Amino acid sequence: MSSTDVLDEVVGSEYKHGFVTDIESDILPPGLNEDTIRFISAQKEEPEWLLQFRLDAYRHWLTMDQPDWAKLNIDPIDYQAISYWAAPKSKDDGPKSLDEVDPKLLETYEKLGIPLAERAALAGVAVDAVFDSVSVATTFKDKLAKEGIIFCSFSEAVKDHPDLVKEYLGSVVPTGDNYFAALNSAVFSDGSFVYIPKGVRCPMELSTYFRINASNTGQFERTLIVADEGAYVSYLEGCTAPMRDENQLHAAVVELVVQKDAQIKYSTVQNWYPGDENGVGGIYNFVTKRADCRGDNAKVSWTQVETGSAITWKYPSCVLRGDNSVGEFYSVALTNNYQQADTGTKMIHLGKNTSSTIISKGISAGHGQQSYRGLVKVAASADGARNYSQCDSMLLGDQCGAHTFPYIEAKNPTAQVEHEASTSKISEDQLFYCQQRGLGVEDAVSMIVNGFAKEVIRELPMEFAVEAQKLLGVSLENAVG
């Protein structure tokens, strides 16, 4: 078998999370107007100020155009053809405990490898599971509450901790920040809320698992994490969706608030349905993620492994406001078949002696197109700012593309910014070396790619690292032309 055939076989491996859960859902008919927003807000019994927040965002959104500057080919999106609300039907106002959760849902999460029953749950990981528009279960809530940690669905947070939500919502990503953030602010359904009080180190990993199930629906979740002074939390998110022929929209907003001496570690394994080998179907993943290091010595670290989605558009960013604050961005993105990814980060240095590190590894195979787009901005106030960026791309096959667009803006003479990028195909010498030692092509490719991505993978918590490595192997196996 030639290496190409092997690759085809490997790349041809199927999306493993593509099943559909047959569950009775309440779905709002497609369409978007102010009534839609009032409906969502009413469903969630939201306070007036939040409805107003949504309406303001919606009105702003109407004045905006979908950005076209990313290097993506996007079929026009009909925002009126999307349903903005889908929730599993439940008898009452929703499950009060796990026992009340529809067994089919629990089964869904079991299939995804995320047991929600606490006895079977992953040791040391608390999970919030979001199914279409709503959060269905959050584990270990009580245990966390003892530490004063709030970990719950966004809807619950609005009800139970309105002051916290009001204080921080939209304070990192304003409603009018960009087109998709505005849309999200108008129609967001659910998501996770985390608050770590002063000086508390969260004793376990917090995790949210997102699942799009219903067809023709968009998912617009909202995540807000606040680490108060001296707090620490490591947070993970994972995403999957069924295989469907049409494109589905996912437009999330994640806001991180990092106070003085606090640290947030945010990890993502994004494995939304990427579409089939001809580019039919798949998730449009347009996400705004931003961290605000508000106090001195704050630290935020984004780690992402992006293997899914037909189109990915996201730039997890760090605003380094506090002196000595630190921002990190570690990313592996893999595009295969007709996937497109335009991803990167923004590091905004405002405080003194702020530092940032960017490590981006792009792997492009098939007809995949991938861009790193990043901004490093050093304001005049950021004395002693440091940045190091490294963006490497590996190409597998002669139909794919890899592009690098770093923007570097420096206004301070004591800043040091260093950017390096390289693009090359997978090394034939390395492949041959592995083969000569008896490895099959697919194993060799997988091994070399994993080695290429290692700097990023090792930033992930252990359970995720293993999953990420497997994902890379599966998504990549046909990469050598």
Added chain:
Amino acid sequence: MSTMEHYRQIFADADMVGKDIDWLAAGREKALAEFEQSGFPTSRNEDWKYTRVNPIEKKAWNWSGKTCVGLDPEDLNDYVFERKNSHVLVFVNGWFQPQLSTKHELPQGVTLSSMAAQIADGADELKPYLGKIAQNNNGFMALNTAFSNDGAYLHVAQNVTLDKPVQLVFIATRQSDPVFTNTRNLIVLERGAQAQVVETYGFISGEPENFTNAITEAVVAEGARLYHNIAQRESEQGYHVSTVAATVAKDGHFEQNAIAIGARLMRTDINVALTEPGAHATLNGLYLPHKRQHMDYHTFIDHAAPRCTSEEVYRGVLDDAGRGVFNGKVLVREGAVQTNADQSNKNLLLSKQAEVDTKPQLEIFNDDVKCSHGATIGQLNDLHIFYLRSRGLDEGQARSMLTYAFANEVVNRISLEPLRDRMSMAILDRMPGGEELKKLV
């Protein structure tokens, strides 16, 4: 009168060279229409994000007919080196000045003339090239195409080497009306030909507030070698916008050094297309903005064929409230296999008000490539400073020596020795402590 009406008006009034030549007149008319359509670029355009051209846009620039200038060749000594050993074509406010120029005997098969003369004597020779290498990508280029009359034309026949360098010297003088010059140069090297060209932009008599809007088109045929240099030493009250567009054929070689010292606002685009296998481009550049100068280099290397190589070294030294922009794009097209492209951009920020924006870009559409770029912004190395001080140099001296060395990384790449020396001196004239260093070097 609106901006567009103004240019339409002077277009109608101008006594253009070759106005009876249909294809030329039609090209100008079309370009003016394009300009009217696009106007001057705005910062909404991604390519102009960091460079605002409002100061140029705000002024009603006038077309200058041929003017008489009372200059002697010696007045140009700052800008011209070794007249005895090079061909010198001098242009003042856009027009060729034979009395200030020096043309030695040319080898068989070489044409070197002013564009205006060539249009008058043999415009058809220009037709296959003019506007074919440089498309009107923006309002400035369209404006140039509409208004260009003069410039230099160099044609070197197959396998001919032009041994003496060609110096094209463009001088601005102070005028009562603000004047724009739309210089258009064309360099054609046939198969296996070789030439060295230096474009120098300077000024005489006070600091004119001029606007140079230049385009150079260059054709490097199979196996030909063009060494192209630009010394931008305009008045610091003036504006300089220019584009160099080159195509390089099979195994051809295009090498360029661009040094920016003058102008209040400069924007230079360098577009090189490597169209056939084995073509090579080297682009070196240095920008030294100080005071309130703004300098923007946009380079674009288009790898359109297999086995092409490119190498790029750009350095910036930014002082006072100077601002520098570097945008270096490398495109590797589908099928352009075995591409090798390397780019480096380093910047030294010397002052609290200085700013640099750098954007190296790689766009790659096939897998058989080796491409890299690096960009840094920083300061002089503390250890280097200490080493020099431990040998008795004071800190200021150490700093100027290291800054000079940083800038010289580009200057040292200039293969034409007298030009290299000139540029070294010009840089030292600009640097704190440069006078003292001059005595040493």
Added chain:
Amino acid sequence: MEKLLEIKNLHAEVGGKEILKGIDLTVNYGEIHAIMGPNGSGKSTLSNVLAGREGYEVTEGEVIYKGKNLLELEPEERAREGIFMAFQYPVEIPGVNNSYFLKAALNAKLKHEGKPEIDAMDFLTLVRDRMKIVEMDDKFMSRGVNEGFSGGEKKRNEILQMAVLEPTLAILDETDSGLDIDALRIVAEGVNKLRSPERSVIMVTHYQRLLDYIVPDFVHVLSDGRIIKSGDKSLALELEEKGYGWLLGEDEAA
């Protein structure tokens, strides 16, 4: 004999960590002192403190050089007063031409001494003469400072600079490290040619082998930031034979 350098109870920190913990040392004109010691004992810190490198903070004690307080001088003032440190790791400075760099350094010193600057011809003659001492080729002068030099070439370049600048106090910081036997001989001969009653040398080294070529008047053993033993050249031989452990043990017993 007249004192050139007097170090009294010198304490110094690097990055907040105390490295020198009370050094006392007197160097008279014309003497050669070897400072030996295991890795991390503070040898290079001492060299760098004397040369005035940033980040090496003196917390206590004093250093008197030619009767003046050395510690309040800038690095270049020390150099002009005749202190020369041959670096353990000579810095590569691309683009700064070896020749004009050295000329600038020499002129700075001459100016400091109230002498006229050297003209280009005399400088060339002087450098060519000194280059013979270290067996260096002319071509090195047109290259960047240490740029692309091999380890041995860098060390020879340090000695060449020393020969041109004719210091009063030369500090050789591990000049022998990384040298093969031929380079070591060339470097040592260079130093020996500069020996004079007006000039003193502090040689910092880990090994005794350099001392076979440059014979010291005194040998000091540095350990954990203090001089724990001083003697003549026979001390070095003893150290070579018994290793540092011998002395460290002895120190503990005492």
